[in-house]
Amino acid sequence: MQRDMELIRKILFTIEEKYVDTWLSSDKIQIDGYDMKTIAYHCAILYDAGLIYDYKGRYSNNELQSFGVGRLTWDGHELLDKIKSDTVWNKTKSTIKEKGIPFVLDAVKEIATAITTSMIQAAIKGI
Numbered sequence: 745m746q747r748d749m750e751l752i753r754k755i756l757f758t759i760e761e762k763y764v765d766t767w768l769s770s771d772k773i774q775i776d777g778y779d780m781k782t783i784a785y786h787c788a789i790l791y792d793a794g795l796i797y798d799y800k801g802r803y804s805n806n807e808l809q810s811f812g813v814g815r816l817t818w819d820g821h822e823l824l825d826k827i828k829s830d831t832v833w834n835k836t837k838s839t840i841k842e843k844g845i846p847f848v849l850d851a852v853k854e855i856a857t858a859i860t861t862s863m864i865q866a867a868i869k870g871i
Contacts, residue, residue, distance in 0.1 A: 784811040795820035826856040
């Protein structure tokens with residue numbers, strides 16, 4: 745299965761919005777246009793990347809029945825804060841595409857940070 749950065753962003757938004765207690769179950773992480781297995785896979789790789797605290801899948805007869813995740817980690821919040829703005833997200837994607845840069849997590853972080861820094865500098869100059 746290929747990694748989908750749009751889905752990753754949507755999952756991070758969902759966890760930030762809906763996580764309250766100690767566990768967020770798969771029935772609360774439903775995202776239009778994606779099936780449970782795809783969302784679960786992306787939650788698992790978010791866990792592998794250290795962006796969410798926990799991931800557990802429940803299986804029966806080698807089929808995923810449900811899954812759950814923990815809260816966002818510090819790094820998860822940092823990434824989401826960088827890509828939360830649609831303006832920054834769209835400029836990040838556009839830059840990656842125009843420059844032929846691989847759509848990988850490190851590139852997203854670096855480019856989103858550079859775009860945000862540029863926006864801050866422009867805002868400061870306008871003061």
